[in-house]
């Protein structure tokens with residue numbers, strides 16, 4: 171699928187700069203969901219059809235991150251998947267995480283009740299901070315609050331050298347940043363943002379090396395080898411592959427997810443990356459946001475957790491999300507008043523550029539903020 175063809179799947183992207191909050195549904199997803207709803211209303215819900223949509227969705231996601239469907243589990247929330255990973259770690263293990271990463275990524279370790287030691291360091295220091303006692307490095311590939319992109323190669327190299335496992339959350343990355351599931355022991359991705367799915371579908375990809383350590387803590391009927399034969403009693407045989415980590419699917423959500431995931435799996439994500447980060451770059455230029463070459467005063471820079479950090483508005487790696495200091499929310503209010511959908515997180519204004527946006531959206535946002543445009 172070409173980017174141009176994919177664009178015809180969206181009709182409401184003008185002024186919508188919030189894929190980092192929630193994506194826009196594709197027109198094919200809308201049609202499929204309405205058709206499904208109509209069938210149910212008329213007395214013909216289709217559980218077998220839902221199960222087929224789940225398996226096709228699993229396969230599309232596998233293709234998107236270059237793995238096999240047998241390594242992909244389905245779930246509904248990030249934190250539930252993360253809690254499985256927490257349960258796989260020895261009691262008292264150290265988990266290294268970025269400072270202020272998204273709570274669903276880090277809280278399951280804090281509250282695992284197994285004495286895990288969660289150590290937070292600035293994202294830029296994550297690779298350097300992997301120590302001999304680190305059992306797991308857990309991080310979002312792209313930070314929700316700042317849009318910063320993790321240096322995957324450096325982090326996974328450092329973890330491998332120290333014998334630590336890696337878990338990434340790709341929720342803010344998959345759909346615009348090319349990803350290889352085999353780079354990580356675990357990759358978790360909620361699909362309602364950049365993959366434009368209905369909310370309620372979170373995939374977990376587990377490596378064959380780490381999978382045996384993970385307990386099927388949330389097993390229900392869908393974790394069985396044959397879900398429909400696994401509905402009763404304690405003697406259920408769990409699936410031999412990653413499906414043993416499945417929880418039962420949010421059926422209607424998968425009806426809409428399937429066409430969206432098919433589209434993203436068939437897209438050249440490198441092309442989407444160029445499109446999205448190109449728009450973000452032109453917005454940054456128009457805003458006069460710093461280029462990262464020196465210290466600056468845009469909010470998150472300075473000394474945090476005893477370590478010097480540079481301004482996070484300056485991406486070391488190109489990002490589709492641009493954030494800047496907006497402590498009183500004035501810039502977000504200006505964008506909103508101009509009819510632009512943006513967001514504010516942790517005292518920062520946040521805009522996101524995705525495939526349904528173009529240069530006119532950049533110009534509209536800059537104009538609303540009284541910058542060039």
Ligand SMILES: Cc1ncc(COP(=O)(O)O)c(C=O)c1O
Pocket residue numbers: 190191246247248249272274275310312313314339341342360372
């Ligand atoms: C990095 C990241 N992970 C996950 C999520 C979603 O978490 P959950 O599935 O718990 O709703 C978000 C939502 O903003 C996010 O930014």
